[in-house]
Structure formats: C-alpha cells, structure tokens
Amino acid sequence: xxxxxxxxxxxxxxxxxxxxxxxxxxxxxxxxxxxxxxxxxxxxxxxxxxxxxxxxxxxxxxxxxxxxxxxxxxxxxxxxxxxxxxxxxxxxxxxxxxxxxxxxxxxxxxxxxxxxxxxxxxxxxxxxxxxxxxxxxxxxxxxxxxxxxxxxxxxxxxxxxxxxxxxxxxxxxxxxxxxxxxxxxxxxxxxxxxxxxxxxxxxxxxxxxxxxxxxxxxxxxxxxxxxxxxxxxxxxxxxxxxxxxxxxxxxxxxxxxxxxxxxxxxxxxxxxxxxxxxxxxxxxxxxxxxxx
Numbered sequence: 617x618x619x620x621x622x623x624x625x626x627x628x629x630x631x632x633x634x635x636x637x638x639x640x641x642x643x644x645x646x647x648x649x650x651x652x653x654x655x656x657x658x659x660x661x662x663x664x665x666x667x668x669x670x671x672x673x674x675x676x677x678x679x680x681x682x683x684x685x686x687x688x689x690x691x692x693x694x695x696x697x698x699x700x701x702x703x704x705x706x707x708x709x710x711x712x713x714x715x716x717x718x719x720x721x722x723x724x725x726x727x728x729x730x731x732x733x734x735x736x737x738x739x740x741x742x743x744x745x746x747x748x749x750x751x752x753x754x755x756x757x758x759x760x761x762x763x764x765x766x767x768x769x770x771x772x773x774x775x776x777x778x779x780x781x782x783x784x785x786x787x788x789x790x791x792x793x794x795x796x797x798x799x800x801x802x803x804x805x806x807x808x809x810x811x812x813x814x815x816x817x818x819x820x821x822x823x824x825x826x827x828x829x830x831x832x833x834x835x836x837x838x839x840x841x842x843x844x845x846x847x848x849x850x851x852x853x854x855x856x857x858x859x860x861x862x863x864x865x866x867x868x869x870x871x872x873x874x875x876x877x878x879x880x881x882x883x884x885x886x887x888x889x890x891x892x893x894x895x896x897x898x899x900x901x902x903x904x905x906x907x908x
Contacts, residue, residue: 646672648698651744657710657730660717664707664731666744667698674741676750676906677703679731679766683757683782685808686712688885690756690779696894702901703746707731711812718813720822721758721784721830728753728766736772750774752905754897757854757884758782760846761832764863768838775842775905777897780849780884783859785830790823792816796858833866841872843904847896848877853884876900 653664669675678697682689686708694704709727711719732751734740741748752775755763760781767776786794792801805816828834844867848860856879867875878896882889 646670653705653707653734655707655727655731655734657717657723657727660710660715662707662710662715662717662727662731663713664705667694667704667706668745669698669701669703671701673745674747675701675703675745676752676901677705677735677744677746678901679728679735679751679753680704680706681728681753681755681759681762681766682706682708683755683759685810686759688756690754692890693754693894693897696898697901700898700902703744705731705735711814713810719811720814720818722822722826724758724762725765725769725830728762729770732766732770732773748772750906752776752901755779755781758784760854761830764832764844765835767842767844768832768835771838771840773842775844775901777845777847777900779847779886779893780851780854781846781860781863782854783830783832783863785823785827785832785834786858786862788828788831790820790827790830791859792820792823794855794858796855798852832863836863836866836870839867839870839873841870841874843874843876843900845876845878845897845900845904847886847893848879849884849886850879850881851884874904876904 648670649668651666653666655662655664680694697704708715709724710717735746736748751773753763753766753773754777756779760778761784763776763778767773782791784791802816805819808814846864848856864877880889886893
C-alpha cells in the first residue's frame with residue numbers, strides 16, 4: 617500500500633511538472649510562429665513560408681534564397697535569425713520543388729522581385745509583422761547570385777548576403793562555359809528533375825543568349841552605398857578566381873561602397889562551419905542592416 621501511494625504521488629508530480637514546462641504555451645501575446653505563403657508570378661503560384669519572430673514588431677525581415685536546385689535550404693540560418701528578432705521568408709522559384717511554371721535563371725531573378733514586392737506591400741507587411749523599411753536578402757550559391765541581383769535591382773532592399781555565391785553570367789559566357797570550373801554544369805543540369813521544364817541544353821541556351829545581362833559585374837553601379845557581405849568557401853564548386861573575386865572588386869569600386877568579405881575554409885555548403893556562418897551573418901545584419 618505504501619509503495620502504491622508513493623508511486624502514484626511520483627506520477628502526479630511528474631505530470632504536473634510536464635504540464636508546466638514541456639507543453640507550456642508561450643507566455644507572451646506575440647510568440648514566434650510560422651505561416652505558409654503563396655506568391656503569384658504571372659499566374660503561376662510559388663510556395664513560400666515565413667518564420668515570424670516573437671514580439672510585437674514590426675520586425676526586420678530577411679528573404680532567404682536557396683541555390684541550384686535547392687537541396688541545401690539553410691533553414692538553420694532562418695531559425696537562428698528568428699531567435700534574434702528577424703523574420704525570415706523562404707520560397708521556391710517558379711518551376712522549383714512544386715512551384716508552378718517553368719524554371720529559368722531569368723525567371724528566378726524576376727521571382728525574387730515578385731516576393732520582395734509582396735512583402736513590401738503595406739497590407740501584407742502589416743499582416744506578417746514586417747518592417748517594410750528593413751528588408752535584406754540572403755542567398756546561397758545560385759541564391760547568392762539572386763541576392764546580389766535582388767539588391768541591385770531594388771533600391772528598397774537594405775542589405776544582401778551571398779554564401780559562396782555564383783555569378784551566373786560570369787565572364788559574359790555564363791557558368792556552364794566558365795573555363796575555370798571543374799564541374800560539368802551541363803550534365804548536372806540534366807539531372808535536376810525537381811526543376812520543371814529544365815535541362816542542360818536549356819541552361820546552355822539561356823546563358824548563350826543572356827549571359828551579359830546576368831553578369832553581376834556589369835550591374836554593380838546601382839548598389840549606391842548599401843551594405844553587402846560576401847562569404848566564400850575555398851572550393852572549386854564556385855571558383856574564387858572567376859566568380860567571387862571579380863565581383864568583390866567591382867562592388868568595392870562602387871560609390872560609397874560598404875562591402876564585407878570573408879573566406880571560410882570549408883566545402884560549398886559550409887557543412888563544418890555552420891556556427892561561424894551563422895554568427896557572421898547575425899553580426900552583419902545587426903550592425904549594418906537595422907537602420908536606413
């Protein structure tokens with residue numbers, strides 16, 4: 617009888633403890649949250665998501681862009697930024713991972729502007745607790761190209777961060793024909809079944825036609841003193857010599873340039889350096905991108 621009473625008392629206390637901790641609701645009226653989003657690009661729906669920071673807000677907001685094709689999504693970065701008060705919006709470009717339409721590099725650049733316009737809209741920003749005056753972009757690999765293109769093509773963007781970012785129009789010939797790369801981008805493009813309507817031949821033809829327009833080095837003069845962070849990986853996936861160093865040099869030469877550069881000795885996805893990657897990003901955003 618005594619053992620049974622003791623066991624019952626232990627179970628009761630344990631349940632009380634769990635109800636007060638593990639399953640407790642957020643104490644404030646503005647907890648962290650998530651919301652599914654849909655963006656419309658010329659009649660095609662793109663799937664999206666927002667990690668909303670806790671607190672009354674409105675909050676500074678980052679648009680997080682995945683690479684080619686987007687297996688690495690850097691969602692640990694999203695969670696880390698939300699923990700220090702930033703909203704993070706993530707989405708899939710047209711034709712990528714179930715978003716409607718056909719994928720292309722030019723479409724992806726336009727898709728970034730479509731999402732920026734959506735989150736900058738007064739009604740949408742209010743509903744999502746977004747500070748329309750404090751919007752930045754982070755992108756990885758191809759997303760790095762899109763992040764830089766995004767700030768160059770939109771004067772309302774505060775800052776841009778590129779993680780081992782490609783320059784899709786590198787050397788006015790494009791990434792597929794870049795003589796400095798050791799990767800067969802043509803064959804790789806043929807394997808990307810998650811990109812609707814895409815192939816190595818389509819990639820080659822788009823770059824043959826539009827490489828100059830996609831070359832970021834040709835477009836840097838619209839930066840106008842806004843802050844950029846380039847974080848490079850010491851690999852041959854995105855060659856420093858042809859992709860990153862020429863872009864860095866061009867950005868630094870712009871009027872009132874505010875460009876930060878960091879080289880991390882790691883692979884293309886920074887698999888062994890996530891803490892360093894995240895802390896560098898957090899410091900940059902909090903020191904450079906919270907005022908306009």
